[in-house]
Amino acid sequence: MNNTQYLLRFDDICPTMNWRVWTVIETALVRRGIKPLLAVVPDNHDPVLQVDAPAADFWDRVRAWQEWGWTIALHGFQHRYVTRNAGIVAVRKKSEFAGLPAVEQQEKLLRGVEMLEREGISPRVWIAPGNTFDDTTVALLPKIGIRIICDGYFRFPYLRPLASLDGERTMEKGWMTWVPQQLYYFRPAPPGVWTVCYHHNEWTESQIGKFREDVDNYGANIASLEEVLEKSAPHERKWSAWLCTHPRLSRFLIRAELKLWEVTRGRRQATKAVVADLTSRATHPASRYDP
Ligand SMILES: [Zn+2]
Numbered sequence: 001m002n003n004t005q006y007l008l009r010f011d012d013i014c015p016t017m018n019w020r021v022w023t024v025i026e027t028a029l030v031r032r033g034i035k036p037l038l039a040v041v042p043d044n045h046d047p048v049l050q051v052d053a054p055a056a057d058f059w060d061r062v063r064a065w066q067e068w069g070w071t072i073a074l075h076g077f078q079h080r081y082v083t084r085n086a087g088i089v090a091v092r093k094k095s096e097f098a099g100l101p102a103v104e105q106q107e108k109l110l111r112g113v114e115m116l117e118r119e120g121i122s123p124r125v126w127i128a129p130g131n132t133f134d135d136t137t138v139a140l141l142p143k144i145g146i147r148i149i150c151d152g153y154f155r156f157p158y159l160r161p162l163a164s165l166d167g168e169r170t171m172e173k174g175w176m177t178w179v180p181q182q183l184y185y186f187r188p189a190p191p192g193v194w195t196v197c198y199h200h201n202e203w204t205e206s207q208i209g210k211f212r213e214d215v216d217n218y219g220a221n222i223a224s225l226e227e228v229l230e231k232s233a234p235h236e237r238k239w240s241a242w243l244c245t246h247p248r249l250s251r252f253l254i255r256a257e258l259k260l261w262e263v264t265r266g267r268r269q270a271t272k273a274v275v276a277d278l279t280s281r282a283t284h285p286a287s288r289y290d291p
Pocket of ligand 1: 011012075079128129130
């Protein structure tokens, strides 16, 4: 799996998240030196994310994660779904941004990023609540200093030219980097960048155990966002850009690709085992006549 990189992403990071589970996760990440991507909600108003009493030292913790080199992403503004719109990369129609006029989206983005900056946090990545945002959101992100989006079904990060609000390419030269997000648990995968996205609030004991196990098993292939971007050196990929904005098709293709990989991997492993067995019999004559 040498050319396979996994990026770990945790959504819904806010003062009232499940801290008991988070403590276990954080310990496992620190122990293995893993630098995840954390999607922080600036001003949570979503009752679903109110699991524990608010942590008084929440922003201290976020600053600490940032100092450790963990990547902080802006996860919307208040995590409230106000439109029935799937946006450009999702299927489910509920959004805090998609379908809203530019002026409203800009207000939310500015307020969200200001809240983080006031706390000394510099979000570098956009992760939309519900994975729902539209071309207007994408055009606005550079205004708040964000040039990386983590979303969509494709294999490798790619660049897309910045566009203005009316969809025209801007005079200002520049690119938006798109990083995929395709998995919700670890599984063997072909070469590529595979973002595993977790929502830990409802985790059971067995999910906690599985996470620890996976982090140990896949640890050698888990990378930080920096490492991912360095290794994959994103460039313009028109096919990926088209694919990721056709979510039904791209999700189907990625799932089919993973399934196929699993099947062929099983065959490769079986073949390897047979070859190893034959080699061992040939090189140890005593066992040549073993049944
Ligand atoms: Zn969320």
